Amino acid sequence: MLKDITLGQYFPGDSLIHKLDPRTKLIAVVLYIVALFQAKGWIGYGAVTLATLILMAISHISFGNIFKGLKPMLFIIVLTALLNIFYTTGTPVVEGWIITWEGIDRAVKMILRIVLLITGTFLLTYTTSPMALTDGLELLLNPLKKLHVPVHEMTIMMSMALRFIPTLIEETDKIMSAQKARGADFETGSLIQRAKALLPILVPLFVSAFRRADELAVAMESRCYHGGEGRTRMKQLHLAGRDYAALVVSALFLAGIIVLRHFGL
C-alpha cells in the first residue's frame, strides 16, 4: 500500500534524540554529512558507521525502518557499486579479470556513503515532526531575512507541503480503490496503457488538491493570516543543556574525522 512509504515519515517517541531542539538536529545533520564526505580510510568510515548505529540505538529506530526507507534507493546503490567495481583500474583480483581490489574497495565505500547519507537524514525526519523541522529551519535561516530572502514564506510553504503529503497519499489511496472498484487496472498492460490508466487517478487528485488549496487559503485568511510579520509562535523553541552538549559532540566528531583524513585513515 502507498501508506507504507516511510520516506520522510515521523515516528513519535521520547528518546533523547526526539527531545533535542530541531535546530540542533539540523546543524548536527549538516555536520554529519560533512563528516561523511571527509571520511577517507576505513577507520574514518568505521567511525561514521559506529556513530550512526549509536544514534539509531538511542532514538529506537530499527534496521527494518531504515531498510524500508532505503528500498526505493536500492537501484541507485547497486548501479553505483557496479560502476565502481568495473571501472576502477588497479590490481586485478584474479590475473586477467576486470575486477580490481581498488574497485571493490571503492564500491563498498560508495555503498556505505550512500546508505549512511540516507540513514542520517532519515534519523532526522524520523525523530523530528515536520512542524518542528520547519520551525527550526525558519529560525536558523532568520538572518537571511535581512537580505530580503522570503524565509517565512518559504518555510510555511514547506510545512504545508509536508503537512499535505500524508493527506494526498491517503487521497490517492482512496481514489485508486474507488477506480479499482470500477475495474480499473493499474498493474497489467503495456507502458502506454499503464500511463493512460493513471488518468482516472490524476484528474480527481488534481481537482481535490486545488479544492484543498482554495479551502486552506480561505481558512488562513479568515484567521487573519497576513504573512510572517509580527507573528509569534505557539511553541517557543529553547536550546537546553543537552542541545549544547549535542552540538559540541557533533563538532568534535567532525574535527576527529578531519584529523583522521589528515593521516589518510
Next chain:
Amino acid sequence: MAEIIVEGLSHTYSAGTPFQKTAIENINLRIPQGQFVGLLGHTGSGKSTFVQHLNALLQPTSGRVLLDGEDINKDKKTRRDVKWKVGLVFQYPEYQLFEETVYADIGFGPKNMGLGKEEIDERVREAASFVGVEPELFEKSPLELSGGQKRRIAIAGVIAMRPGVLILDEPTAGLDPAGCRQIMDNICRYQRETGATVLIVSHNMDDAARLCERLIVFDHGGVVMDGTPEEVFSRPQELIQIGLAVPQSTAIAMALQEKGLALKGAVYTHEQLLMAVEAAKGAALC
C-alpha cells in the same frame, strides 16, 4: 445468484509498524441473495474496512470471503472479476469522477469489463435512468454539476456494471434532505427491479428502520448485533451505549415510557408508534 459468506474475517492495517491497527476482527456472516442489509456502527468501528473486503479491494489478514461458494481471493482473475459482481460505491464517490463527460464516466466500469460499444450504451442509459439522470446531462462535464447530481452519477457508474451485490458506503453523507431521499429511492428501485443484494452503510436510523430487512451493528471491529430492525431496535439502550442513535419513533417511545406510559413491543416506525400509543391509551381507559 450471489450469496456472500464471510468466515473469520480479520484485517490489520500497517501490520508490523508502530501504526499497526486491527480494524476488524473475526467476523462471521452469511448474506443470502436479494437481502437489503443495513450496516450500522460508530465512526471507526470497521464498516468501511469490512465492505472493502467483499469485492477484494482489501485482502483479509486472516479468514476468507466466499461469493457463491468460491473464495474471491483465490487468484488474480477472481479478484478482478468480483469487482463487477460486487459493486462498491465509496463514501463521497463524487470525488472519483474524472472523465470529460457524464456519459463516459458512467461508462468507465462497463468499458473496463471489456464490453462492446452498444452494450455499454445500453448500460449507461439504464444506470442513468435508475438514478434519475436525464440524457440531456450526458455531454456535460461531471465537474460542473451540483453535489447531489455528481453523487448520483458516481452511483450510476457502479450500477452500470450490473452488480448482483450493490454496496454503498454512507451514500447520503453530506447531502440535503431532498437529495438523501432521492438517492435512497433510487437504491430501493434498483434492488426491487433487479433483485440484487444491497448492503448500505448508514448513520440514518430512520432509513435503516424503514428500508432494511436486516441490520448488522458493528462496534470496535466486531459484529455486536445482527437481526431484523425489530430485533435490533428492541434493544435501544445498547445502541445508545455504543454511541449510536435510534429512530425518531423509538426515541419518542422511550421518552413516553420514561414518563410512565406503558408501550408494548418494539417501536421503530411512525405507524408502530401510533399503534402502540393508541393501544396504551385504550389500556389506560379500561
